[in-house]
Amino acid sequence: MLQFFKKLIRPFSKMRWAIGAKLRALFARPLDRATCDALEQLLYEADLGPKVTADLVEALRIHAKEHPDPAGFIPFLKTEIRALFPERKVSSLTSPPHVILVTGVNGSGKTTSIIKLAHRYQQEGKSVLLAAADTFRAAASQQLATWAERIQAPIIRSQTGSDPAAVVFDALNSAKTRKSDLLIIDTAGRLQNKTALMQELAKMRRVLTQQVPGAPHETLLILDATMGQNALDQARAFHQFTPITGIILTKLDGSAKGGIAVAIQKELGIPILWVGTGETMEDLIPFDPASYVDALFND
Ligand SMILES: Nc1nc2c(ncn2[C@@H]2O[C@H](COP(=O)(O)OP(=O)(O)OP(=O)(O)O)[C@@H](O)[C@H]2O)c(=O)[nH]1
Numbered sequence: 001m002l003q004f005f006k007k008l009i010r011p012f013s014k015m016r017w018a019i020g021a022k023l024r025a026l027f028a029r030p031l032d033r034a035t036c037d038a039l040e041q042l043l044y045e046a047d048l049g050p051k052v053t054a055d056l057v058e059a060l061r062i063h064a065k066e067h068p069d070p071a072g073f074i075p076f077l078k079t080e081i082r083a084l085f086p087e088r089k090v091s092s093l094t095s096p097p098h099v100i101l102v103t104g105v106n107g108s109g110k111t112t113s114i115i116k117l118a119h120r121y122q123q124e125g126k127s128v129l130l131a132a133a134d135t136f137r138a139a140a141s142q143q144l145a146t147w148a149e150r151i152q153a154p155i156i157r158s159q160t161g162s163d164p165a166a167v168v169f170d171a172l173n174s175a176k177t178r179k180s181d182l183l184i185i186d187t188a189g190r191l192q193n194k195t196a197l198m199q200e201l202a203k204m205r206r207v208l209t210q211q212v213p214g215a216p217h218e219t220l221l222i223l224d225a226t227m228g229q230n231a232l233d234q235a236r237a238f239h240q241f242t243p244i245t246g247i248i249l250t251k252l253d254g255s256a257k258g259g260i261a262v263a264i265q266k267e268l269g270i271p272i273l274w275v276g277t278g279e280t281m282e283d284l285i286p287f288d289p290a291s292y293v294d295a296l297f298n299d
């Protein structure tokens with residue numbers, strides 16, 4: 001049990017987010033107008049987004065009238081932020097194959113995250129089949145194939161330029177025949193050609209649903225934490241066309257800010273399920289709101 005918690009918490013606390021130290025310095029002063037302005041600036045710069053920032057400053061102002069001791073300000077902010085997040089709920093696996101469709105813009109970390117996720121499920125004793133439905137670039141399916149070999153997961157791929165929906169069709173058949181516990185599908189991320197991409201995703205979904213009612217059981221969106229508020233725009237674009245059931249927030253290790261998870265939760269309300277904390281296949285941790293909020297305010 002202790003091992004489990006260590007594993008869960010350590011990766012968050014290794015993040016180097018500066019906001020905690022800055023807030024402690026700020027709250028050495030009384031909470032006057034200038035402090036509130038500085039607080040607003042700080043929270044905004046940490047990527048918490050304009051809505052959360054405005055709400056938090058207002059809530060703290062009201063709180064401070066009753067509880068003026070600055071020592072209580074950070075604990076108050078932490079409680080407020082923590083309350084934004086629901087308990088993490090990963091959907092339990094459906095009767096095989098449990099189908100996970102993975103979306104996200106180019107370079108967000110789709111392929112890497114798929115391998116990390118597959119590796120995790122394999123460690124739980126589940127069999128995973130991968131599908132390379134990013135048929136747009138040869139390198140994309142090759143990258144998935146290379147990783148798949150490393151974790152010894154079977155993969156269904158096709159020629160560059162072929163119809164991604166056809167790959168998905170074959171992959172689902174193969175998953176049924178092999179009795180795979182999970183089928184995880186990598187897709188292309190050309191958001192610059194939005195209409196074509198969204199039609200492609202819709203077609204893949206139709207193919208899946210026709211063969212297995214209820215599939216895809218999860219549609220995960222991969223968001224790069226270093227994109228800041230742009231990540232929110234990407235999420236809105238995808239969610240508008242393809243209902244996203246959960247988010248994997250990647251490259252949190254490379255983000256100097258860290259507050260983007262709060263903005264995502266508040267503005268989109270889509271649960272963040274996993275967090276990418278590095279480039280190896282071990283670097284995927286469950287998103288645990290309490291550990292995250294602790295880490296966010298660490299100095
Ligand atoms: N530091 C860090 N790097 C990551 C993380 N996730 C992915 N990366 C890196 O980000 C780069 C892009 O990752 P990919 O998995 O290739 O992204 P993709 O979305 O599949 O990209 P395309 O196939 O080009 O659309 C790679 O160099 C990964 O190693 C993470 O959590 N932390």
Ligand SMILES: [Mg+2]
Nearest residue numbers: 110111140143
């Ligand atoms: Mg890829």
